[in-house]
Amino acid sequence: MTQDAKIHHHVPDAAPPPPSSRWSHAVEAAGWLYVTGQLPTDPDRPEAALPPGIAEQAELCFANLARILAHAGYGFGDTVFVRIYLKEFARDFRAFNAVYARYFPDDGPLPSRTTVGVAALGRDALAEVDLVCFRQSGG
Incomplete structure (x- = not known):
């Protein structure tokens, strides 16, 4: 595989894209993994209502994200940048942040991060x- 080759990951046990959208769960290129924004949908019941609170939605x-990372052979420790949208x-x-801290604890290297407030998110999330994410070739 060349440095420019890209691997598109469709993760069977992750939340499916809405019928109106066309995207991969993640795209990998030259050690980089770009994971598509994940809403708080239950991949086992994608049409189910979203949980009412922020902690449950963050979980x-x-x-x-964990399902997608595992499928691609990455982990949260490979994360170099996180972007968070809050309604x-x-x-x-x-x-x-209380939920976030369980995935990115203070006692380890923290990724760069941007958190923005937005007017609306898909499914009113x-x-x-x-x-x-980034991982040197060879694991």
Whole structure:
């Protein structure tokens, strides 16, 4: 595989894309993995209502990310950048961070991060999270 080759990951046990969208769960290129933003949907019941609170929604976002990372052979420790979208920034920032800290604890290297407040997210979600990961070739 050349440095420019890209691997598109469709993860069978991750939440499916909506019928109106066309995307891969992740794209890998030259050691980089770009993980599509994950909403707090239950991949085993994609049409189910979203949980009502930010902590529950954050947990589902990270569970979806974990499935995609595992499928691609990466882990949260390979994350170099996290982008977080919060619908209710002022209200939910602290509770979201409590969940985030379990995946990126202070005693380890922390990825770069951007957290933004947004007017709306798909399915009227409270949070969405995407990742950029890197791993040297050879594991």
